[in-house]
Amino acid sequence: IARIYCNLRDVTELNALKEKYEESQKLISKYLLELQEVKKLQTMQFNLIAKSQQMKQIMEAAYRLAHFDTTVLILGESGVGKDLVARIIHEASPRKETGVFVKINCGAIPAELLESELFGYKGGAFTGANKEGKAGYFEIADKGTLFLDEIGDLPLRLQVKLLAVIQDQEITRVGDVHSKKVDVRIIAATNQDLESMVKKGKFREDLFYRLNIVSIHVPPLRERKEDIPLLMKQLTLIQARQMNRPEPLYSSRAMERLSSYPWPGNVRELKNLVKRLVILRAGDRISADDIEKIIESARPQGKGESGEVASLRDSERQHIIKALAKTRGVLGGERGAAKLLGLPRSTIQYRIKKLKI
Numbered sequence: 254i255a256r257i258y259c260n261l262r263d264v265t266e267l268n269a270l271k272e273k274y275e276e277s278q279k280l281i282s283k284y285l286l287e288l289q290e291v292k293k294l295q296t297m298q299f300n301l302i303a304k305s306q307q308m309k310q311i312m313e314a315a316y317r318l319a320h321f322d323t324t325v326l327i328l329g330e331s332g333v334g335k336d337l338v339a340r341i342i343h344e345a346s347p348r349k350e351t352g353v354f355v356k357i358n359c360g361a362i363p364a365e366l367l368e369s370e371l372f373g374y375k376g377g378a379f380t381g382a383n384k385e386g387k388a389g390y391f392e393i394a395d396k397g398t399l400f401l402d403e404i405g406d407l408p409l410r411l412q413v414k415l416l417a418v419i420q421d422q423e424i425t426r427v428g429d430v431h432s433k434k435v436d437v438r439i440i441a442a443t444n445q446d447l448e449s450m451v452k453k454g455k456f457r458e459d460l461f462y463r464l465n466i467v468s469i470h471v472p473p474l475r476e477r478k479e480d481i482p483l484l485m486k487q488l489t490l491i492q493a494r495q496m497n498r499p500e501p502l503y504s505s506r507a508m509e510r511l512s513s514y515p516w517p518g519n520v521r522e523l524k525n526l527v528k529r530l531v532i533l534r535a536g537d538r539i540s541a542d543d544i545e546k547i548i549e550s551a552r553p554q555g556k557g558e559s560g561e562v563a564s565l566r567d568s569e570r571q572h573i574i575k576a577l578a579k580t581r582g583v584l585g586g587e588r589g590a591a592k593l594l595g596l597p598r599s600t601i602q603y604r605i606k607k608l609k610i
Contacts, residue, residue, distance in 0.1 A: 279388045279395075302484050305477035311338065314469055319345035324419065326404075326464045327442040329471035332521030335442040336402060338469060343398040348438055352397020355390050360406035368411055374427035391424045391435050398438045404464065405445035405456065412457045419463050439464070474516040474523065478595075481512050484520065488527040501534055506541035509600040514548065515569070541603065570608045573601065577610070 303312045318325055319342050327335045336356060343354040362370055373389030390399060401407070407415065418424055419439060423432040441464045450456035474481065485503065493500040503511075516522055529547050530539055573590065580589025587605070591598040604610075 274385070275388070278385070279392055282388055282393045302480045302487065304483055305479040307472045307477050308480060311469055311471060312341070315341045316345050318342055318467060318469075320347075322346075322348075322438055323466050324438070324464050325440045325466075326447075326468040327440065327471065328468055329442075329444060330473045330519055331444045332519035333471040333473055334520050335471055336400065338471060339398075339400045339440045339442065342440060343400075343438075346398070346438070348397050352395060352437075353393070354398050354400065355394040356400040356402060357390050358402045360403035364408045364411075367408070368414070369427045371411070372414065372424050372426055375429040386426065389424065389426065391418060391437055392433065394437045395435050396437075398440060401439060401441045403443060404441040405443040405447060405450060409455075409457065412460050416457065416460045416463060419460075474519045478512045481516075481523070482508055484523060485511060485527065488524055489531065492528050492531040496531055498531060499537060501531065501537055501539050503539050504541065506599070506603060507539050507544050509597055509603070510541045510544045513594075513596050513600050513604065545607065569604070570610065573604060573608065573610060 303309045315338055325339075325342060327338050329335050339356075340354060343349060357370065359367065369387070369389065371389050371391060373387050373392055376384045376386040401415075418435070418437075422435055422437070424435050425432045447456050447461050447465070451458045451461050485508070489503075490500050518525075526544075526547055529550075530543065533547070534543060572594065576590035576593045577586060580586060580593055587601050588598055591601040594601070
């Protein structure tokens with residue numbers, strides 16, 4: 254060997270710059286999410302309607318849970334407003350001041366991408382990955398709240414990683430060997446029967462018990478009919494303002510029809526109906542016939558399990574016929590049927606005429 258050349262360089266400063274860059278990328282993601290949340294809140298402009306006793310109890314439970322840093326499982330049918338309950342818990346908690354509210358739908362992201370979205374990835378971890386890497390939702394929600402909607406759709410292999418995060422408050426990016434500490438409150442929601450899924454082996458039992466420390470069940474709209482008139486008025490006002498149109502008025506018959514409808518799509522269906530009413534209405538007053546036309550036009554014409562065309566109209570007709578049969582000669586026909594179904598007599602009379610019973 255004649256001579257040896259050594260090219261030495263102090264990488265301390267480079268490492269410090271790399272850490273600062275990663276931190277700035279995380280902050281950028283947080284600020285973008287905060288901006289999105291502000292836009293959502295501006296378009297929403299309303300809180301959870303709580304006139305019925307069930308919803309008042311849910312609101313009270315949400316505000317109480319806000320001060321206890323524990324996982325919460327929100328149950329209920331699709332479209333009942335589970336995300337609003339989760340948002341209320343975050344907004345009323347100390348985490349509102351320290352972090353952001355991050356919502357992710359576990360059923361909307363492909364399973365192969367969900368892991369990198371939740372936990373992030375190291376630069377060059379897979380083909381097409383950003384060479385600098387990317388922070389996942391857990392890192393973005395650090396010191397805040399992560400809302401996992403449709404948790405029942407989370408793949409089993411990711412359920413194991415989620416359980417580890419809840420227990421250890423540490424995450425490992427895809428392709429990395431080093432773990433990072435995170436401080437995240439997890440709120441999960443589903444419209445599925447998780448207990449049944451546990452028995453079938455489709456959901457981990459240990460994760461279910463970790464998530465189900467405290468559960469809130471949001472009832473469907475058909476079980477809290479007292480909330481419908483208030484929801485209609487508030488949603489109508491919001492839609493009218495957004496479309497720069499005068500707020501329409503509802504006739505008493507129209508409100509009765511809305512209250513008697515079963516709302517299979519819950520609040521989401523109600524929002525869509527209000528939007529169509531505001532767009533399509535001809536005058537300043539909305540009648541029961543206007544409501545009926547919108548409901549009929551929006552009704553799906555699919556086939557049920559028996560192969561026959563499913564129809565909410567037929568189901569409603571059968572309910573009224575059964576009620577009339579039960580009360581005929583005992584409670585006075587229409588009056589008795591109205592009492593049995595918990596509806597005004599005028600509504601029953603209107604439906605009997607409309608359904609040609």
